[in-house]
Amino acid sequence: MMKQPLEDVRILDLSRVYAAPAGSMILADLGAEVIRVEHPNGMDSTRDWGPFTNDQSTYYLCANRNKKSIILNLKEENDRQVFKELLLDADIILENFKTGDMERMGLGYEDCKKLNPRIIYCSVTGFGHTGPLATEPGFDPVIQAMSGLMDVTGAIDGDPTKVGIPIADILTSHYVAISILAAIRMRDITNEGQCIDLSLLDVQVSNLANVASSYLNGGTISKRLGNSHNNVAPYQVFQCSDGPLMVCVGNDRQFEKFCKMIDREQWAQDERFKTNTKRKENERELVEKIAEILLQKTRDEWIEQLQNFKIPGGRVNTIAEALEQPQLIARDMIGEIEHPQYGKVKFIKNPMQFSGLNIDYKLAPPILGEHTNQFFHIAADSKNG
Template sequence: MLATVYKSIPHVKITPLKIANSAFKSIHSQCDRNYPLEGVRVLDLTRIVAGPYCTMILGDLGAEVIKIERPGSGDEARKWGPPFINTTTETAYFVCLNRNKKSVCVDLKSQKGRDILYKLAEKSDVLVENYVPGKLDEMGLGYEHFKGIAPHLIYCSISGFGPDGPYRNKPGYDVIAASMGGFLHITGPQGGEPCKAGVAMTDLSTGLYAHGAIMAGLFQRTKTGKGQKIDCNLLSTQIASLINIGSNYLNTGKEASRWGTAHESIVPYEAFPTKDGYYTIGTGSDLQFQDLCGKLKRPDLAENEKFKTNQLRVKHRIELINTLRSIIVTKTKKEWSEIFEGGSFPSGPVNSLKETFDDPHVKEIGLVQNLEHPVAGTVRVVGPPVKYSDGGNSVRSPPPTLGQHTKDVLETILKYSTKQINDLKKENIIQ
């Protein structure tokens, strides 16, 4: 661990930059360079979605992720079923967010349990938690408690609303942040009710922001030799994710509205009904629109004075969309895929999950992978979506059962004896 290296050179009189670079080189000379985070240890005190998603990405990149769970129950997502996998108690929800991790059950309300975490922090590089701000401080597990014990630690807090402001103690879930952050206001059918996204996009975006922030923190530590606290929250992430819609309001005062699958500023750009479902078409330029009209065997549409430019197409949206709908509804998704093959404009069918995972492209790139779970048997997961030319990331181990690695971690990392471990079990400090 980088922490170990720092402690091994406390009396060397060189600048923090040189200390950090020496540590960085020392660690990476001893490990497999195929994984960017090989040799980095992460303490994962997160549950549900945003935090576990963040730490799973770090685990995919080679970090050793130790998931600290409550004895007896663990991560709440372990109970979020049905569906369960292969008639076991393992939920599909938990499985999708917790591969490449070790589960250690520790009672953090007890002093002996906190002592275990302090000792692990000394030998770790990152701690990620997603408690309501202030909760861990009350338990003696806040950043200030760890800063003295492990000054090298990157401590990342993920919360609903952050540590400041009037909402700081308010619990936050994805749909609440999406509601308060404007996302539900702009999502749903035109003139209809607000809709949440089909998956927890605010949670996932926050997990991605947190993962990137942790990587930046680790990189900065190679320059300074010091850890730091990072705060990520769902509401700020959601508002930042409004991108052009937020910019429209901030700079022009333009209020947003719901457009279904359509685009406010580009026409055509939406899902059209076909004989057997929906097909999405987007034309981001006038040349792409001309190409679409050619594929539809309606070159007259491209020549129509009402539709020659995108600005005109936006103005005459209803007339053009109604015409396109009357054409596209005459064929199936498969037929349109064949007709649009090789086109300059983006297009694709609205797939069911079966169609998505049966897609020949998805199969050929090997995105779905199989893991052998100790209880549930074969488990299928969607692997990392990012590829590296030199190693990078991979799915190496299945999501852990509750407390599966407690004994191993205490023995191998903290050097606890069998008697110490058994005594802690008898006291219900660990599981």
């Protein structure tokens, strides 16, 4: 009996860097057998990005647990034949080569489909397989810039700013997992595979959410507002006596409670602040008044009151504070896995928690070619011969 939902699924993962590998890691956590197919020279640049622990890149470690690694040089005929043998028993191919590269090696979707009509072929590129930029490389900061995300991120009087994590890659990794799961379900119905064409630019633009809707439906071009909100007030970071605090007053009812909390109940009836629309119109004046009050206590003192009044708020944590906070510890979100060669590896666990499924963390991120001989002796012979 299956213990995990995808443990009968095999993925040949030719991808590198983050977006696609992080997507296959989600599927690996759900039981899929993910086989990283890597070049003998180790072409995944994240293996070379520091900082390092026990000679392993911490960047590489964050996207490659629960996987295996084999070495194949797909530009060589012998190794291509090995890949095609693996393809016969595979369910999914995941790749993020530039548009046209796989076709030039005779391993595009149409080529692979002839060998295995049930294959699901997921291709991740910067701009997709169509359009004027189809053959251009796309990296996360470029996508953040081109999507408009940077233009609405940063200080009001500052430069456009990228998000502090590779957000376009991260969002795309989720769509990798979602689209592959949908394709598997469709294959259950049709008994046929299909090709998935994922573009980082498409993904990031599709996640502009309210900012895109404001423009498409109202012609409103959102501006950089620092830690404020385009549509809601007060909804931003305030300084307390010991540091920054995020406060989100999301509606008029919450504003009434917030006014009571800070002993300014009359503001809830003030025509300047009574509705969210009016609060946005008079945001500067309102924020200045609130800022004076919140400076009088510590963050923890205000958080206790915010919790009592059921108003969303939280400390602006450093990464260390974030990863050590009691809530994450209570949720058991930090894991540790042992690798026989490079020791213990800590990681953030998969956030999906099920009532009837325990996610297993069986394999540490593999070293280059760690499992080559396990799959095909011919692969090792090809490499050495």
